[in-house]
Amino acid sequence: MWTGILIAVAVLLALAVVFGALLGFAAERFRVEGNPLVDQIDALLPQTQCGQCGFPGCRPYAESIAHGDAINKCPPGGEATIKALADLLDVEPQPLDAEHGVEQARRVAVIREDECIGCTKCIQACPVDAILGAAKHMHTVIESECTGCDLCVEPCPVDCIDMVTIEPDIRSWSWQPPQPTIIATDRQGASA
């Protein structure tokens, strides 16, 4: 009887050793570099790099969220981003934290070129290198690359940068959902 138990224990031990080694090997071999959650969160953030959340860019905020920070600090992303983050992290969506700003329409920076003195301060401030120019020469914003982050407005010594809301034009237009319906009889009554 004892031999039977011993054999069983030995077999189980051997199995444990084998699988332990296998798991250890797999953990080493297929180690995930970095934190994949940070990448997923970063992909959902709007990448304006505006710093309104209090972090120097979207990725640092993504890292902070991955470590348990609140998900409602991103005004450019607004409700949509909060909802997407809540889905990803499986937490309750919260309203946007007004302390960090309010959601507003997409904007771009526009330099009033006549007034620009060519100080390059805005170029240094732009987080996405969307401002073109050289010292003592006029600068201009590459509109298609501008994220509307606002960061160039403050450093300008002559206040020649405006934030302009993008008006929808014929090329960016898309269909709106049908108007919410009212009761049929009401409408008939109204038109009669």
Add this chain to the structure above:
Amino acid sequence: MTQLWNFPGGIHPPENKHQSTARPIRKAGIPERLILPLQQHIGAPAEPLVQPGDKVLKGQKLADVTSGMGVPVHASTSGTIVGIELLPVPHPSGMSDWCIVLEPDGDDAWCELSPIADYRKLHRDDVLNLIREAGISGMGGAGFPTNIKLRPPSDRKVSTLIINGAECEPYITADDMAMRERADQIHGGIKIMSWILRPERCVIAIEDNKPEAVEAMRKASEGTQAEVVVVPTKYPSGGEKQLIQILTGMEVPSGGIPADIGVMCQNVGTAMAVYRAINRGEPLISRITTVTGAGVDDPGNFEALIGTPTRHLLDQAGFHPERVNRLILGGPMMGYTLEDTSVPVIKTTNCLIAATENELPMPPPEQPCIRCGMCAEVCPMELLPQQLFWHARAQDFDRAEHLNLFDCIECGACSFVCPSSIPLVQYYRYAKGEIRTQRAEQIKADRARERFEARQARLEREQEEKERRREERARAAAEAQKKKEAEAEKAVAEGEATDERSARAAMVQQALERKKARPAAAATSEASTEKPDIESLEKQLNQAKGKLETMESMLDDARAAQADNVEKLERAVAKNLDRVKRAEDALTEARKQLETEDGQ
């Protein structure tokens, strides 16, 4: 008889085509003002080649696309360019776009045309380029540049060319009338396109509600490869994918193009434009447009110049604005309401319906979906309209996309049959638009991220470089310091040497003084020992002088180069000058001593 297949779904709405087929195609004439939008095709907008004030001739190129896909815009008649401005254009948004405004001079004078007598002698690419230069884009509705469509990817052989004359949408008869009256031109265009594509089979598909058109096309294509096929009337058999299915039994793969299964569809209007562009050299400056509906007295088809304001066209047909409830551009199924009658006819405008309240009443209000499933039955793409509707309304766009939302051809069959009169297509269009916007935003966000990361990397690299340069400078400074120290040591050593010399001179002086003090009797014996001293003194003096000279030249160099060791050198020169003086003094003293000694 060619074998025909059927496509799933489809509807049979009232045709309402007879109103506009009673009279032949009329010329719409030259309006007071022509408005030519810079973008009448899919792709990039054209850029103007003319300035306000320029006189232009009919057929002259006014704008062209320099980069990206697109076709040029031509002057529809001769006249003066009066402006390039933002004006309302035919678009469901009712928004404005850049247009060239042309004021006709009434001469209608053509520019020089270069018709091709025999296009077969040209290279196929040259013919395609001529088609592009003529500004031809698909005239069935989408406006895809024809020259690009006619050049399918090199790995796709087009074996079947379909000429789409189905014209399945109610009210529209533009293609029907064109086939009846201009079958020869259409056939000429078909010949050119067949020559470009070399298909095995060329089919002209016409619905069976257009017997006159079928007859005319049969006659025109007698004895040629092109075969006229009559297809049963059912909406939307004129849809590209549906027509392909009817004629070949094959389905265009989801997200693919017909060329993927070796088929290409071209509209009859496009064929006619191709014929005119090649055989007559005329660019696309006019099109046949149906003007119909109970709001006009005299419905019919008009050959309208591109850019003709719709109001002018409506007036030609006897327009009664007071009768009209809704003005629709395009057909009643897929068209959209026009708010402004100043918008021009463009290359894709096939129909204008001035509908009275009775004719096309405002859709009744939307009611809840009762899940009757009729929409799924009529969907020609075999989608699930009901599910798509739920997801679109709940803004659950991922799921809608998963249910192949983008395969929807927006034919409107589902909305047509819906007993709850839900504007289903509008929901789908909205969902599609939102998904496209989100995608565009995602792309933009990704680019911003890339740029941000590239910038961070650059800043880091610059910081590192700065650090490295700083370290290098520190090392160089340390080395220079060491070198200087070594030099200073050397200089000190040399300085000691000169000091030795001056010390020696001093010693000599002392010795001389001592000599003076000695009794004169002893002088003669000592003088002989003094003589070699003067020689060595002279030598020392010369050495000191030489050194002074080199030092002075070094000082000059340093001054010229504004080096920071000027001060030090100056001090050194002053010191040396002192030394030379002392040496000279010592020498003269020694000589005098010697002379006095000699004299004694």
